[in-house]
Amino acid sequence: MEDLGIRVLFDGSNGIRLLGGLWITVEVSLLAVAGSIILGLFTGLIMAMKNWPARIISRIYLEFIRVMPQLVLLFIGYFGVTKALGIDISGFKVAVAVFILWGAAEMGDLVRGALISIPKSQYESAEALGLSRWQMYRFIIIPQSLRRLIPPAINLFTRIIKTTSLIVMIGVVEMLKIGQQIIEANRYTVPDAPLWIYGTIFFLYFIACYPLSKAAQYLEKKWNE
Incomplete structure (x- = not known):
């Protein structure tokens, strides 16, 4: 074991520190996903409205959100807006806010697409049955829209999780930053530490994202049968 670079994972608390960094990644992702769902639903409804x-x-x-790289948005939020307004805010909070804004825009477009994909005949049938607008959306439009919305929404959530690796650039000590710190501390004693550290980070991201990806594939296949 002593001749293998993998030992760097078991030296001191390195392994525990990486898991702690994973929790920071998960925490940012969960908050961003929750905010994206709430704000994205409203944004999507507005996009589907006839009010021009x-x-x-x-x-x-x-x-604006779609064409702007997420890293630039993070820099604008952390180094631009906060400094211009004299606001003292942590990189963690800026990261959550930026990912909510980005996720809500993408989620809103998914919601809009799901709503307008419902055939016009469904609306006409609901009106013919004498359903109110609320009943039409509750019993007919929303259930069908959800079937179209959930698989791509889950894929969006996996993108959010993976993209959180960028928050290292604004000083958030998450999994990637901790990995860099461990590699730097073992630069001379364990030259191949980057292979094992980044390999472990890859594996942890895989564990976080793969179940969501398979869930999206399963739901899409099940509902298309």
Whole structure:
């Protein structure tokens, strides 16, 4: 074991520190996903409305967030907005806010797509049955939209988890940052530490994302049968 670089994972509390960094990643992801769902649902409903001013504003928001790299958004939030306004806020909070804004834009577009994918005949049938607008959405439109929405939404959540690796650039001590610290501390004693540290980080990301990816594939296949 002493001749293998893998021992760096078991020296001191290195392994525990990586797991602690994974929790930071998961915490940012969970908060971002929760905020994205709530804000994204409202954004998607606005995008699907026939009120053109609301649609234009929401579309501008979507396109701005979509074309801007997430790393640039993080820099704007942490180094730009907070410094310009003189706000003392942690990188963790900035990261959560940025990922909510990004996730909500993407989620809103998914919600819009799911709503407009419902055939017009479904709306007409609901009206013919004498259902109110609330009943139409509750019993007909929303259940069908959810079947179309959930698989791509789960894929979005996996993208959010993976993209959280960028928060290391604004000083958040998450899994990747801790891995870099361990590698730096063992630069001379364990030259091949990067292989084992980054390999472990890859494996931990895989564990976090793979079940979600398989769930999306399963639901999509089941509902398309």
